[in-house]
Amino acid sequence: xxxxxxxxxxxxxxxxxxxxxxxxxxxxxxxxxxxxxxxxxxxxxxxxxxxxxxxxxxxxxxxxxxxxxxxxxxxxxxxxxxxxxxxxxxxxxxxxxxxxxxxxxxxxxxxxxxxxxxxxxxxxxxxxxxxxxxxxxxxxxxxxxxxxxxxxxxxxxxxxxxxxxxxxxxxxxxxxxxxxxxxxxxxxxxxxxxxxxxxxxxxxxxxxxxxxxxxxxxxxxxxxxxxxxxxxxxxxxxxxxxxxxxxxxxxxxxxxxxxxxxxxxxxxxxxxxxxxxxxxxxxxxxxxxxxxxxxxxxxxxxxxxxxxxxxxxxxxxxxxxxxxxxxxxxxxxxxxxxxxxxxxxxxxxxxxxxxxxxxxxxxxxxxxxxxxxxxxxxxxxxxxxxxxxxxxxxxxxxxxxxxxxxxxxxxxxxxxxxxxxxxxxxxxxxxxxxxxxxxxxxxxxxxxxxxxxxxxxxxxxxxxxxxxxxxxxxxxxxxxxxxxxxxxxxxxxxxxxxxxxxxxxxxxxxxxxxxxxxxxxxxxxxxxxxxxxxxxxxxxxxxxxxxxxxxxxxxxxxxxxxxxxxxxxxxxx
Numbered sequence: 001x002x003x004x005x006x007x008x009x010x011x012x013x014x015x016x017x018x019x020x021x022x023x024x025x026x027x028x029x030x031x032x033x034x035x036x037x038x039x040x041x042x043x044x045x046x047x048x049x050x051x052x053x054x055x056x057x058x059x060x061x062x063x064x065x066x067x068x069x070x071x072x073x074x075x076x077x078x079x080x081x082x083x084x085x086x087x088x089x090x091x092x093x094x095x096x097x098x099x100x101x102x103x104x105x106x107x108x109x110x111x112x113x114x115x116x117x118x119x120x121x122x123x124x125x126x127x128x129x130x131x132x133x134x135x136x137x138x139x140x141x142x143x144x145x146x147x148x149x150x151x152x153x154x155x156x157x158x159x160x161x162x163x164x165x166x167x168x169x170x171x172x173x174x175x176x177x178x179x180x181x182x183x184x185x186x187x188x189x190x191x192x193x194x195x196x197x198x199x200x201x202x203x204x205x206x207x208x209x210x211x212x213x214x215x216x217x218x219x220x221x222x223x224x225x226x227x228x229x230x231x232x233x234x235x236x237x238x239x240x241x242x243x244x245x246x247x248x249x250x251x252x253x254x255x256x257x258x259x260x261x262x263x264x265x266x267x268x269x270x271x272x273x274x275x276x277x278x279x280x281x282x283x284x285x286x287x288x289x290x291x292x293x294x295x296x297x298x299x300x301x302x303x304x305x306x307x308x309x310x311x312x313x314x315x316x317x318x319x320x321x322x323x324x325x326x327x328x329x330x331x332x333x334x335x336x337x338x339x340x341x342x343x344x345x346x347x348x349x350x351x352x353x354x355x356x357x358x359x360x361x362x363x364x365x366x367x368x369x370x371x372x373x374x375x376x377x378x379x380x381x382x383x384x385x386x387x388x389x390x391x392x393x394x395x396x397x398x399x400x401x402x403x404x405x406x407x408x409x410x411x412x413x414x415x416x417x418x419x420x421x422x423x424x425x426x427x428x429x430x431x432x433x434x435x436x437x438x439x440x441x442x443x444x445x446x447x448x449x450x451x452x453x454x455x456x457x458x459x460x461x462x463x464x465x466x467x468x469x470x471x472x473x474x475x476x477x478x479x480x481x482x483x484x485x486x487x488x489x490x491x492x493x494x495x496x497x498x499x500x501x502x503x504x505x506x507x508x509x510x511x512x513x514x515x516x517x518x519x520x521x522x523x524x525x526x527x528x529x530x531x532x533x534x535x536x537x538x539x540x541x542x543x544x545x546x547x548x549x550x551x552x553x554x555x556x557x558x559x560x561x562x563x564x565x566x567x568x569x570x571x572x573x
Contacts, residue, residue: 001060003353004050005346006043006110007067007129009103011196012339013043015050016346016369020062022354024136024346026050027369027415029339032541038196039538042109051113053371058118063349064110067341068126070103073153076176124348126152126341130308131160131168132351133344138331138472139165144302146293149309149337150181150196157228159296162306166355171299174228177238180288181311183221186235186244187281191274192258195244196310197536203314204449206282207498208266209275216252217284223291253277266447275448286317293321303328312336313417315502318479322470329469332478334367334416343415367476368422370413372542382547383558383565392564393511397518399557399564400428400527405438406557406564407532409546410511413539418477419531420504421454421512423539425555429453429526432493438528442553444535452477453494454504454529456516463487463526464503474505491526504529 003018013030028046031039050056110116124132130152131145145160145168156179159172174180185195188202220234234252237244250257255273264271293305305327312318312332322330333340379385387395396406410422419425425443427434439445455463464481466474473479480500488495495501506513516527532549533539540546543560550558550567558565 001062002054002056003062003346003349004064005067005342005344005349006064007338007342007345008042009040010338011038011040012337013040014339014342015043015046016342017050017054018346018350022350024343024369026054026371027343031538032413035538037536037538047113058115061119062353063120063122065122065124065345065349066106067124067129067345068103068153069123070106073103076154122349122352124345127155127158128168129341129344129348131162131306131344132347133340134306134308134331134333135162136343136347137333138306140304142302143304143306144296144300145306146296147309148180148289148311150179150185151176156181157292159299161300165351172295177232178228178230180228180285181309182237182244183230184281184285184311186237187277189244190249190257191278192260201446201449202278203282203316205275206278207496208448209272209279211280211283212276213253213280214283217280220249223288226295264446282316285314286320289317289321290324293324297326305330307332308336310337315478315480316500318473319470319481322467322479327469331472334476337417340415367420368412368414370415372413379565382568384568385563386566387564389562392559393514394518395564396559397515397522400426400519401522401524403428403431403434404557405555406559407546407550407555408511408559409532409540409543410559411561413541416476419529419539420476421510421529423532424529425532427528428524429491429494429528430524435493435528439530442555443530450496450502451494451528451530452502452504453491453526454506454512455526456508456513457505459525460505463491464501474503477502477504494526494528
């Protein structure tokens with residue numbers, strides 16, 4: 001029997017599947033198959049592939065769980081949009097016009113592919129789905145879960161006291177429109193980056209600036225008297241569909257919103273101004289998180305924290321939050337955002353059925369569950385196989401040691417937004433110029449976005465100051481770390497301008513771990529790891545995607561579970 005979880009309609013739609021023992025056996029993001037970045041539509045292709053691969057039907061599906069309560073989600077936003085000038089409110093009109101394109105059509109969409117009359121359909125609260133997605137990986141009781149995101153069926157921030165799988169109590173929450181996530185997205189929009197995608201860019205940009213606009217921004221959102229409140233006259237996400245910030249915010253800042261079509265030039269006056277805005281928003285986000293986490297501790301007395309929601313992907317804020325003296329452990333799931341909430345939804349179904357028998361030790365903590373079935377028949381036409389699966393790791397290490405960049409499309413795909421080795425672009429982290437070529441020339445990323453280092457656990461403390469309370473986060477790039485002074489010149493290509501790195505600590509049995517073990521023979525202990533995609537594209541999904549991507553990028557080498565391949569000739573580059 002299986003438990004299916006689905007997230008959809010807002011961003012990063014996904015499907016997760018648990019087996020009868022609660023093990024995560026498959027996971028798919030719709031963007032991987034549709035090739036639409038952040039695809040929010042009902043995950044039709046993902047669901048169909050999962051149905052096919054596992055022969056899913058009403059006979060073997062115990063339940064299907066959706067990651068929010070659709071009616072409550074729709075009514076909440078509608079209620080608040082009507083409040084703000086309902087006659088001229090674009091958001092109100094849009095909500096009525098597109099009601100049946102929202103999550104309220106979930107049951108209808110699902111019924112096209114499965115016989116829902118014979119399968120229990122469950123609706124979990126959105127923030128409960130986030131909490132359960134974290135609890136799935138880190139079920140140490142008791143603990144406190146902090147969820148911070150843009151918006152989810154009613155709440156934007158919540159605190160849950162977790163005493164067991166089936167004893168999870170919401171002890172505090174902040175309702176829409178008082179949203180720390182939407183605040184950060186609004187400033188992202190102001191800086192000319194796409195909402196739900198550009199927040200990474202803003203976080204990277206913030207390191208180049210100073211918080212000179214902090215006092216102005218702090219007037220627009222506050223945490224006082226244990227309440228998070230945003231002044232909506234500065235933010236248009238309650239009124240409009242085309243932008244998140246208001247003219248008043250621009251007037252207060254004395255800064256014109258950046259046009260997305262104008263490129264950044266590092267060192268220019270405009271770049272400095274926008275970097276200062278980003279730095280101000282980043283610091284305010286961090287300070288408000290500190291206050292919320294402190295309140296969570298006061299309410300529950302717990303020192304073991306879970307953190308999820310889109311804001312939990314801000315790895316810089318995660319590191320600084322963990323430094324709070326009352327936190328003993330801070331755990332994030334591999335996919336803290338909405339796509340990962342599908343795992344939480346599936347887990348909700350499992351707990352609902354097995355609430356008396358759930359063991360904290362019986363779950364497979366799989367971060368590579370996404371089963372991929374693709375053909376390699378055409379590979380012989382366009383690639384030379386230079387090493388088989390028995391010596392491909394060693395040969396790939398030799399290739400990296402020769403200052404080559406290799407791509408990986410290795411077996412199952414990772415769950416989270418960050419490549420952890422199976423869909424990665426990899427090179428020697430001791431070669432700064434090579435990393436620059438990889439990031440800006442090949443991937444076409446903004447120059448102010450950092451590239452992550454990957455290192456074996458046994459070598460990690462030789463290079464980085466690590467926080468014991470964040471050790472679980474380092475396995476999936478959940479938090480940044482500070483490099484040691486002695487290695488600053490050695491690995492400067494993977495050190496951001498703020499003297500931090502979003503480090504990945506690798507187990508020796510993982511793909512990157514095996515590569516690093518082989519690279520030790522070449523006196524290379526750190527590799528640069530970034531996702532296998534061109535900027536603004538989804539990560540590659542299967543080997544057909546991988547072939548097209550390496551042609552666009554001009555990469556020569558591809559590592560798969562069947563061997564190391566070298567491209568025979570150029571087609572598109």
